Amino acid sequence: MGAEAAISVRHAEELAKTLKALAHPIRLRLVSLLAHEPDGEACVCAISAEFGVTGPTISHHLRLLREAGVLACERRGTWVYYRLNPDVLDPVLQAIPLTSTSPSIIVD
Structure with missing residues (x-):
């Protein structure tokens, strides 16, 4: 059944x-925003401006x-800059590879 290729x-x-x-809409958006940053990182002040929630709520999700x-993250003066950790995200993206025999995924 293909168990030899399944993850442990x-x-x-x-x-x-x-x-x-x-698994939370705000956290998914945070990751997406950082993934699309030209420099690969963003200041918490810029991140917070993208959401209609309080600063403590954003801080909770970032934590x-x-x-x-x-x-x-890295503190620079009074601001904290965040960036994605590909060592953690890449295995998630590769855990379930789609093959030619995989069912098609339909995106609206």
Whole structure:
């Protein structure tokens, strides 16, 4: 049944932690915004301006992503700059490769 190509139980557990951290609309948008930043990073002040929620709410979501290893950050003066951690995100993207025998995915 193709089990030789399936991910291991341990790998699935590790990926599930990352997916759990991503499983919120605000956190998905945060990751998407950072993925589209020309410099690959953004200041928390610029990130916060993109959302209609309070600063503490954005800080909470950034903290969860940081704790899961999805984001890295660096303090520069009074501001914190965030960037994606590809070492954590790449395995998530590669965990379920689509093959020619995979069902088609329809995007609206």
